[in-house]
Amino acid sequence: MTAESHSTYAVYPVGKIAFIAGLQWRWLPVRGRAKMRAEAREQLASRWVSLPVGDAGEPGSLLGTLVDRGETPVRHRQLASLALAVQPSLAPNAYGVFPLAEGRWWFVAVVNGLLSPYGDVVGSEQAVRAAVATFLMALPVPADGWTLYAPSGFFDGAVSRLEGLSSLLQGREAIERARLHKTESKTALSLWLLSGLLIGGAWWGYHVLQSHQDEVRRAHAQALIRAQQAALVQHPEQLLKPWGGQPDFASVLKSCSGLWQQAPLSIAGWLFNTAVCSNKGSMTLHYTLPKGGTVGDFAARLPALYGENVRAVFNIPGAADDASFTLPVTITPVTVPEPLLPGEEQIQRMTSYAQRLNARLRFSAPRVLNQKINQTEMPLPWKTYSFTFITDIPPDRLFASTRFSGNGIRIQTITVALHRSRLTYILEGTLYADN
Known part of the structure; x- marks a missing residue:
């Protein structure tokens, strides 16, 4: 054998x-x-x-x-x-x-x-x-x-x-x-290949039609944008919904988890320590130096994994026992802000979910902000809470859309930390709720 x-x-x-x-x-x-x-x-x-x-x-x-x-x-x-x-x-x-x-x-x-x-x-x-x-x-x-x-x-x-x-x-x-x-299965694969051939055969005719439809879509989109801009002039409070300009809950989780799941547990003998993913579009990974490794080993191995444009950063001057590098993360912001839930309902919903999972959840005191509109100071019709959610369960599974609605929840950072062979996930963000 x-x-x-x-x-x-x-x-x-x-x-x-x-x-x-x-x-x-x-x-x-x-x-x-x-x-x-x-x-x-x-x-x-x-x-x-x-x-x-x-x-x-x-x-x-x-x-x-x-x-x-x-x-x-x-x-x-x-x-x-x-x-x-x-x-x-x-x-x-x-x-x-x-x-x-x-x-x-x-x-x-x-x-x-x-x-x-x-x-x-x-x-x-x-x-x-x-x-x-x-x-x-x-x-x-x-x-x-x-x-x-x-x-x-x-x-x-x-x-x-x-x-x-x-x-x-x-x-x-x-x-x-x-x-x-x-x-x-082989049957499913055969059907898939047959479907691919049929689609390929129809592609040329579809491509000709698509070119015309694209022009129609662009004209429609421009008209829609002009209509939205006119509505915002008449209702300036629509400009003040900050969760509408940030990536939604599901997008951040999907983009970040897809990147850290591919990160190796060790690089040239250096062990994974933490990964911090930001909704601004970047993830920084840290690796800890074990006995016998060198910064040169890590710096030489990293380009083979992530390309020549990704460079290692070491805590030098210092102990030279921490290596980090930053990767880009593609996250799409929300264009239309979704409706919010009442504050009490939002808080209870997220707290109950954390309790069922034996996760740790901390909220800050609510903040109600004012905004100047036409030289008049007006209270906004929503309030914000800062929160920290700590769990051992991968958050992309924990907060799947079929399990939990992310309305009004925006993530600023997700930290993944390895400790005693277990991964801990720390989600920090803001919860928006109606007054």
């Missing part, structure tokens, strides 16, 4: 099953096959597998995805996650390193009997050693210590078990649980 390697994963064939090492794992605060498939589709994954975690109070799932772009050599084999298949055979708190073909290695980790998202890494010996270091620095040592699985001498001075991968692949139930599901 040999492992066939690819860019970020490896195939370990055993009989009629091809075990995949190196899936991308993430925790989600939802369960259900349909939701997992939808999430895998958003990540452009061809295969996925999920494992329910948590309890009734905080249900969730560990989702593993494979993006192979059709290059995985299945050869009439069924695909399964190697990490999930061997996990029941490992000690409750353990990590292991196993040699694969072509000089590649595989790192897997289990914490409290569950697969760790830090594990399931395929790469060179150097890359795998870095993954082990990241795992050990991010998690506290269990009371009874870690159980190691590795070739003799791989970890200097450490006692490790020598089990091979094949000896850990025991139990039909574990293998069944590890099977990967297809994100899209």
Whole structure:
């Protein structure tokens, strides 16, 4: 049995099953096959597998995805996650390193009997050693210590078990649980391709018609803008709604989360610390220096991940143990301000939601502002509250439009902080409500 390697994963064939090492794992605060498939589709994954975690109070799932772009050599084999298949055979708190073909290695980790998202890494010996270091620095040592699985001498001075991968692949139930599901069926894909051909055939005729319709739309839009400007002259209070000129709640969450979810946990050995996303259109990420790393390593690695235009900033003069860089975030502001809820209803609605989730929520005292209109000082018909919302649940899931309405809520910054292997999300913003 040999492992066939690819860019970020490896195939370990055993009989009629091809075990995949190196899936991308993430925790989600939802369960259900349909939701997992939808999430895998958003990540452009061809295969996925999920494992329910948590309890009734905080249900969730560990989702593993494979993006192979059709290059995985299945050869009439069924695909399964190697990490999930061997996990029941490992000690409750353990990590292991196993040699694969072509000089590649595989790192897997289990914490409290569950697969760790830090594990399931395929790469060179150097890359795998870095993954082990990241795992050990991010998690506290269990009371009874870690159980190691590795070739003799791989970890200097450490006692490790020598089990091979094949000896850990025991139990039909574990293998069944590890099977990967297809994100899209062949039938659906065929229909999609056929639809694409039909659409392509009609594109030329549509393009000719579209050019004419664009001219009509532009004329209509200009007329609408002129009408809106005239209405604002007659009703100047419309100019005073500040939430109308800011990005809405959902837009900030979607844009920021899409960026921080792609951020690596470590860069050249430096560990992720915090990410601060602003509604002004930027995100600054901070990484902390572990033992043995250098600022030169980080500065050399960063352009390979984010391009030559992204530069690292270090706290120099100083301890030189913090590296940061800033990325642009595309956030579209609201053009028409939405109606507000009464202040008491707004406050109770958001507070009740935080209490159900065991999140921390702080409000400032309400502020009622005045505005000068035609040389007359007039009180505005709304009031504002500053708030801070702190949670361990990813906010893009927590505040999905199907769960929570963002009317009158504007986010200034979202901070993501890693502490003891858990991410904490801090949302700071303003809530607008009718008097």
